[in-house]
Amino acid sequence: MAESQDGPDLVKGIALGDLPDGSKLVGRCSDEQVLLVRRGAEVFAVSATCTHYGGPLVDGLVVDDTVRCPWHHACFDLRTGEAVRAPAFSPLACWSVEQREGKIFLGEKLKRIAPKQRDEGPAEAPDKIVIVGGGAAGFAAAEKLRRERYQGSIVMLSDDEAPPVDRPNLSKDYLAGKASEDWIPLRAQNFYSKNEIDLRLETSATGIDVGSSELVLVDGSRIPFDRLLLATGAEPVRLTIPGADQPHVHTLRTLADCRTIIDSAGTARRAVVLGASFIGLEVAAALRARDIEIHVVAPDKRPMERILGAQMGDFIRSLHEENGVVFHLEDKASRIDGATVKLDGGGTLPADFVVAGIGVRPRTALAETAGLSLNRGVTVNAFLETSVPGIFAAGDIARWPDPHTGENIRVEHWVVAERQGQTAAVNMLGRREKYTDVPFFWSQHYDVSINYVGHAEQWDGVEIEGDIATRDCLLRFKRNGRTLAVASIFRDSESLEAELAMEHLRAA
Structure with a gap:
């Protein structure tokens, strides 16, 4: 982190006037960096860096009682520190704050409190949830279920030999030799046993018996389910040349x-x-x-x-x-x-x-054999439920109704898959939460990172702000005068603001 972000000793206090309403400030608490955020009469104190890749939250965007990371658009609750939107899963630390005599003082670090169980949904949660897929959507769903204090059975099947990994890193720093393999697992192996997630690696399903609500494995055995999430992802298109x-x-x-x-x-x-x-x-x-x-x-x-x-x-x-x-x-x-x-x-x-x-294709064979509705992917409704009640789909295979474009879209982005996994998880518990997040991805090329929010399969105009050649730009992809997507280089705050503007358009 830059020296300019070392900031004042917050235990000794700062003047209230040094933190105007709506502003952010980074200071110190011993050897830890702490972010102060003021919203009206309230002042929040949380860790200063994102738990995903360490992005500086002081450069992020405060939206209501949350702060969004400028790098990859993770979102955290300022009151609890909870990571409320992927790609971050680990919470921020929180501190108590005291105001007296016109000054702000940092108090003690607060103990982690498990998120409160929400009241929405039926009184009885399903007993057995099965997840097919060990990628972004599958992991995010399992993690979210336990974070929501779901007490039932979770079986997670993956045909991979490795537990869920941070796949974007495989083509970036890890492949370049700049990141150790310790970075790669999304969670340590003991996370799954500790949270009673029955992770079965190198295990494939061959069918879904819809009538009996059972998943059929390649060895002929069956796993019963009350809710099923298909998160089978995509596979690379194979070369066919000699x-x-x-x-x-x-x-x-x-x-x-x-x-x-x-x-x-x-x-x-x-x-x-x-x-x-x-x-x-x-x-x-x-x-x-x-x-x-x-x-x-x-x-x-x-x-x-x-x-x-x-x-x-x-x-x-x-x-x-x-x-x-x-x-x-x-x-x-x-x-x-x-x-x-x-x-x-x-x-x-x-x-x-x-x-x-040369591209990837969605792995829809399991859904197809079960007779689920397909349309260049698995068709789902706004709640990510397929044409068969109780069976959900998320990630690269899911084609969902996008409220911003008014079209049914399928997106092969890591963050989209994670967020859909989280939404599918709460809906499997009986919540009726529509998936309305704006798609986001980032791509790294040497020292240049390109952020992209929205979705524009076709556009009739591109507005360019700044200068692409000097690596300081924002591009708006428009159709019929409406911005469908925004790409940017080193315009992190504008990228966040574009995402927020698209969210408001969705809600209008």
Whole structure:
């Protein structure tokens, strides 16, 4: 944290006038940084950094009795410290505050109090909840259920060999060698046993017996449920060209995938990345940090133009080229012959290994065999419930009615999956809480982070504030004069304000 945020000793107190109404201030309590927030006559004191990645909350946005992180839009309750919106799950510490003689004094750190059990919903919660999927949505649902003090059975199935991990890090700092593996698990292994979450790894379901409310596993055994959450996520699109099945051709989705790529990178000099998507270019940036020569092959005219537009696409290409990446755009790989990638355009590229980042597809087979309504994903209502009562879906597979665009949308974003898991959890307990969050994601390329809020599959105009080339900009993607999405670079506060404005439009 910057020295300017060290601030005054809050135990000794500060003048009330130093904290005007609506303002924030960072000070010290012994060796801890504390954020003071004033709202009218009340002053709140919480930890100064987000529990997700350590973002400085003093640069965040105060909304009612909450504060939102400027980096990845986590949200915390200022009264209790509770992490009320992903991607943060751990609470902030809270301190008591005393006002006397025109000054504000920090008191003792408060003991953690479990969130109060809410009164909404039926008196009797379901006895058995089963979650299929060990990714963002599945983990967030299980964690939320226990945080809501649900006392029933939770069985969580994952066909992965690792407990739920922080997947965005797999293509960013961890792959680049800048983060230890300690960062990667969303929670330590003992979290699941401590919270009586029956996490079953390397376990797959093959069917849902809707009539008897049972999940059928690959070994033929059955698990009964009162509520079922499908959070099966997405899987990488596989290459179908000759040579794609060779052991040095990789995709990146799991921790095991990432470890394999890191092992390959240990002895490699050159690699080819197929696809100029977010995942492909994040992999390219991470591997450049390991001093590997990188060539990116993609059919697009510009990287990520479909999502971010031409101007941002040109900037992203230049950014990667400045860092040594070589692009082969408007071209495709036609075959992989050993350590050589052959292109449709006739060129050849040497490659010690290949990473394919050509997209993902939702894993809807389980929902399809159960007869659930599908529409390029699993169709859910505003409460994330499928066409079969008692069965919910969240994350990459869910297509839900978006109140901002007025369309049914499906979004493959990590934070969206986590927040949908949280909403599905409370609705499985009988709450009727609509999922109305504005979609959000971030993408990291070297020292540049791009934040994106909203959802714009199509737009008819882009308004640019600031200058993309100097890495200080905000882009508004509009259709019929209405802002559907906002992308930004180093405009964190504006990104938060755009998110809030979209929320207000939804409620109007």
